[in-house]
Amino acid sequence: MCLARTDSASGLGRLRRLVSCTRGVSSPVCGLDIPTEAAARSESSTCRCTQSTNTRRGSVMTDSNSYSRERIADAIGNRRWPTMKRSLLFHDRTPDECWPWQGWVDRFGYGRAYPDGARANSSGAHRVVWILLNGPLDSSIQIDHRCHDYTKCSLARDCPHRRCVNPHHLEPVTALENGLRSNSPVSNNARKTHCIRGHEFNAENTLPHGNGYGRKCRVCEAIRSRTRRAELGIKPRIARRRIEIPE
Known part of the structure; x- marks a missing residue:
């Protein structure tokens, strides 16, 4: 009823x-x-x-x-x-x-x-x-x-x-x-816990994207930066904090 x-x-x-x-x-x-x-x-x-x-x-x-x-x-x-x-x-x-x-x-x-x-x-x-x-x-x-x-x-x-x-x-x-x-x-x-290269998105390894949206992997950014500098023959800059890149 x-x-x-x-x-x-x-x-x-x-x-x-x-x-x-x-x-x-x-x-x-x-x-x-x-x-x-x-x-x-x-x-x-x-x-x-x-x-x-x-x-x-x-x-x-x-x-x-x-x-x-x-x-x-x-x-x-x-x-x-x-x-x-x-x-x-x-x-x-x-x-x-x-x-x-x-x-x-x-x-x-x-x-x-x-x-x-x-x-x-x-x-x-x-x-x-x-x-x-x-x-x-x-x-x-x-x-x-x-x-x-x-x-x-x-x-x-x-x-x-x-x-x-x-x-x-x-x-x-x-x-x-x-x-x-x-x-x-x-x-x-947003649901991903690791980047495409397998690095974990944690507080230590996560950077905000430059456009203000999204995130990026700190280790991958360090790899890209060092690779690019090596290709251009630029001496490595003195980093405030060295990123340990896994083998």
């Missing part, structure tokens, strides 16, 4: 009612404990969370600078909930129990929610859903998709998990943590 409140005037109530109609199972892809629709419901149940057939198109949400739970719930409940409901398509779930966003999707593959005719003020649909259910988020916190496993996915912008707005698949994390859970070149390099 649906346990959430049934206030018919509140989009927040409708979304909570839908979420309460799920139970946890293990994802066939990621092995995570994520929800799935109950296998069976009593015939006398009054829950109709997943039976929407609304197909209206249009924009969603309120001013992106004021994404508070109250304002979003008010905007959805008063006049824009049918559009939001169509875009979420709760009844159209994937085998992983993802809820693919059916509204506007940006060039990076993420669903976007925006006011009527104002895409410049858009926000991530998954972030909007999280705020709707859990309250305001600090701007430094990002919403990560738990249904996505970067060790198994190489689809990048074509990854279907980017469109998922299932609240049970979303997790607030820092920008650093969110970045490390991806297959971007920056993330792959």
Whole structure:
């Protein structure tokens, strides 16, 4: 039976009612404990969370600078909930129990929610859903998709998990943590513990890159410097601290 409140005037109530109609199972892809629709419901149940057939198109949400739970719930409940409901398509779930966003999707593959005719003020649909259910988020916190496993996915912008707005698949994390859970070149390099020549990246052997981003190996830099000086016939300079180069 649906346990959430049934206030018919509140989009927040409708979304909570839908979420309460799920139970946890293990994802066939990621092995995570994520929800799935109950296998069976009593015939006398009054829950109709997943039976929407609304197909209206249009924009969603309120001013992106004021994404508070109250304002979003008010905007959805008063006049824009049918559009939001169509875009979420709760009844159209994937085998992983993802809820693919059916509204506007940006060039990076993420669903976007925006006011009527104002895409410049858009926000991530998954972030909007999280705020709707859990309250305001600090701007430094990002919403990560738990249904996505970067060790198994190489689809990048074509990854279907980017469109998922299932609240049970979303997790607030820092920008650093969110970045490390991806297959971007920056993330792959950040996870490396040794340079390409096998030298460990530790506090003693790690230098910041000259452009202010990334890192480089101190031993490799010393090797390159000495090799270059030898090729040009330049006498070795007197170093403040001599780097021991392994054989």
